[in-house]
Amino acid sequence: MTTSLTRPADELDTAVAALRSDRLDTRPVRSDAPAPEEPRGITPRRVWARLWPALLATGLVVGLWQVVFLSGWKPDYVLPSPGEVGGQLVAFLGEPKFWQALGNTLVRALIGFTLALVIGTTVGIAVSASRVLRSAIGSMLTGLQTMPSIAWFPFAILLFGLTENAITFVVVLGAAPSIANGLISGIDEVPPPLLRTATVLGARGFTLYRHVVLPAALPTYVAGLKQGWAFAWRSLMAGELLVIIASKPSLGVQLQFYREFANAPALLATMIVVLVLGMVCDALFSKLSDVVRRNRGLGAIRL
Amino acid sequence: MTTLAPGATVALSVRDASKVFADSTARTVALSEAQLEVAQGEFVCLLGRSGCGKSTLLAMIAGLSKPSAGTIDTHGHRVGMMFQDANLFPWLTVRGNIEMALRLSGVPKAKWPGRVAELLEMVQLPHAGDKRPHQLSGGMRQRVALARALAQECRILLMDEPFGALDALTRDALHEEIERVWQERELTIVFVTHNVREAARLGDRVVVMSPSPGRIVDEVVIDLPRPRRMEDSAVAHQSGRLHELMDLHDTVAGRQEA
Numbered sequence: 001m002t003t004s005l006t007r008p009a010d011e012l013d014t015a016v017a018a019l020r021s022d023r024l025d026t027r028p029v030r031s032d033a034p035a036p037e038e039p040r041g042i043t044p045r046r047v048w049a050r051l052w053p054a055l056l057a058t059g060l061v062v063g064l065w066q067v068v069f070l071s072g073w074k075p076d077y078v079l080p081s082p083g084e085v086g087g088q089l090v091a092f093l094g095e096p097k098f099w100q101a102l103g104n105t106l107v108r109a110l111i112g113f114t115l116a117l118v119i120g121t122t123v124g125i126a127v128s129a130s131r132v133l134r135s136a137i138g139s140m141l142t143g144l145q146t147m148p149s150i151a152w153f154p155f156a157i158l159l160f161g162l163t164e165n166a167i168t169f170v171v172v173l174g175a176a177p178s179i180a181n182g183l184i185s186g187i188d189e190v191p192p193p194l195l196r197t198a199t200v201l202g203a204r205g206f207t208l209y210r211h212v213v214l215p216a217a218l219p220t221y222v223a224g225l226k227q228g229w230a231f232a233w234r235s236l237m238a239g240e241l242l243v244i245i246a247s248k249p250s251l252g253v254q255l256q257f258y259r260e261f262a263n264a265p266a267l268l269a270t271m272i273v274v275l276v277l278g279m280v281c282d283a284l285f286s287k288l289s290d291v292v293r294r295n296r297g298l299g300a301i302r303l
Numbered sequence: 304m305t306t307l308a309p310g311a312t313v314a315l316s317v318r319d320a321s322k323v324f325a326d327s328t329a330r331t332v333a334l335s336e337a338q339l340e341v342a343q344g345e346f347v348c349l350l351g352r353s354g355c356g357k358s359t360l361l362a363m364i365a366g367l368s369k370p371s372a373g374t375i376d377t378h379g380h381r382v383g384m385m386f387q388d389a390n391l392f393p394w395l396t397v398r399g400n401i402e403m404a405l406r407l408s409g410v411p412k413a414k415w416p417g418r419v420a421e422l423l424e425m426v427q428l429p430h431a432g433d434k435r436p437h438q439l440s441g442g443m444r445q446r447v448a449l450a451r452a453l454a455q456e457c458r459i460l461l462m463d464e465p466f467g468a469l470d471a472l473t474r475d476a477l478h479e480e481i482e483r484v485w486q487e488r489e490l491t492i493v494f495v496t497h498n499v500r501e502a503a504r505l506g507d508r509v510v511v512m513s514p515s516p517g518r519i520v521d522e523v524v525i526d527l528p529r530p531r532r533m534e535d536s537a538v539a540h541q542s543g544r545l546h547e548l549m550d551l552h553d554t555v556a557g558r559q560e561a
Contacts, residue, residue, distance in 0.1 A: 193386060193388055193390045194390055194392065196367055196386070196390075197384075197386065197390040198392075199366075199367060200365050200366075200367065200382070200383070200384040201403065201404050201407045201408075201451070201455065202407040202408060202455070203407055207407070211403060211406075211407075212392065215392070215394045215395075216392075216393075216394070218394065295393075295394060295435060296393035296394050296435075296437065297393060297435060297436065297437020297438070298393075
């Protein structure tokens with residue numbers, strides 16, 4: 001070792017002493033210094049970096065559509081051009097009936113999802129806390145999740161008739177199992193060392209749940225919410241196509257109506273509205289999930 | 304076998320403590336009839352290779368598991384614990400982690416800001432309150448874990464290989480840190496390690512443990528002035544003695560098995 005030192009021993013001692021007295025300031029610059037923080041905030045460059053692939057993909061789809069339209073594969077009253085559908089979309093914005101339909105659909109989605117949230121969360125907590133409940137309905141929840149919700153509709157219509165309740169019933173059945181399962185796996189996957197630490201710190205029973213278990217389960221719970229939303233939206237569209245309530249416009253009714261009147265541009269424009277609404281809500285849940293995960297130093301995930 | 308100074312107050316007594324893990328196929332004696340007394344203000348290291356029951360003993364002192372036989376008495380002292388991983392709650396800031404400890408020990412909310420500032424000052428992270436655990440280095444995380452354990456005014460601090468995952472430089476710094484805090488706060492520390500030199504560096508007394516079955520086989524008083532340093536020749540000398548002792552016990556154990 002000493003041969004590799006280029007300065008005399010006493011000089012080294014002085015340097016070491018100086019460093020040691022200076023220790024407080026040099027501390028953070030150790031070999032295990034934390035990783036530099038990621039830059040945050042929204043800049044035009046970052047927005048563009050996120051936006052252009054989506055714009056490009058949309059452009060490609062619209063371009064392909066235009067090519068198929070021009071090829072004359074189907075008559076234009078069945079497959080209209082992108083331009084015509086776009087024009088119809090703009091026309092929707094001025095139609096009170098469209099806004100009414102949109103409003104009704106969104107209110108149904110909101111009510112159904114909120115109910116599913118309450119029921120799913122309650123069931124999730126109950127199942128994760130009780131061994132009996134877990135063996136009783138734990139696997140049933142997974143079974144419910146795999147059941148296509150449209151298969152519930154004939155039964156729901158028998159039960160409730162052609163009413164709002166039939167739709168809500170199926171939306172809740174579609175979404176609640178995902179939400180419950182997300183919460184259950186979140187709670188099951190809380191790292192045991194965190195629980196041990198919390199126990200040593202004196203957290204027991206409800207306090208342990210409230211302050212440690214539930215916050216630790218949050219990322220998985222949010223993933224469950226996102227999946228629950230996707231199921232709710234699908235069930236709702238199926239419901240609005242099957243359970244048509246007179247005098248109550250909705251996006252689903254609008255789809256049926258435009259098919260019956262062979263109004264292809266309006267049909268496609270409505271489909272685009274359904275698609276965009278689903279994507280926007282999905283993006284909101286992704287954002288929520290990213291925030292939750294970033295706070296914990298977890299990488300963002302795409303579900 | 305315990306050699307407490309005459310007149311010392313006992314902070315922790317372990318009497319005939321055993322831990323047996325049994326299922327339908329196997330019965331494992333993780334710890335067999337351990338005897339240990341630790342004086343108030345003493346720094347005791349539990350030293351041994353994996354499987355010698357040192358973490359089992361520590362978990363039982365912490366109340367995380369119950370002894371299968373025997374008793375453990377902490378004489379009413381509050382017990383805090385640190386692990387190899389800092390185990391900070393990742394959804395809380397550094398401040399939030401310390402506040403959680405204050406909340407769980409019933410400290411009124413009005414006192415939190417002052418206590419948090421004092422504790423962060425003590426572990427030399429006065430400006431880290433708003434950081435998230437993932438933004439800290441391993442050494443900084445252990446400092447926060449120390450502050451969190453001390454937030455509860457524990458008198459006995461149990462440390463389960465707390466610096467085992469850190470690089471040597473950070474570990475040296477934290478050795479100085481824990482030595483200082485131990486003296487300032489007059490803590491009683493039980494420190495588990497498999498690093499012989501670390502035991503000689505830190506302990507007033509080193510309790511040597513041996514595996515299969517896990518048990519206490521010996522103990523050595525390290526009568527060296529403080530503050531010590533890892534490089535001190537006296538620490539190296541004591542560490543050499545401990546090594547020889549451990550080898551000796553292994554040989555004896557081997558002969559018994561053969």
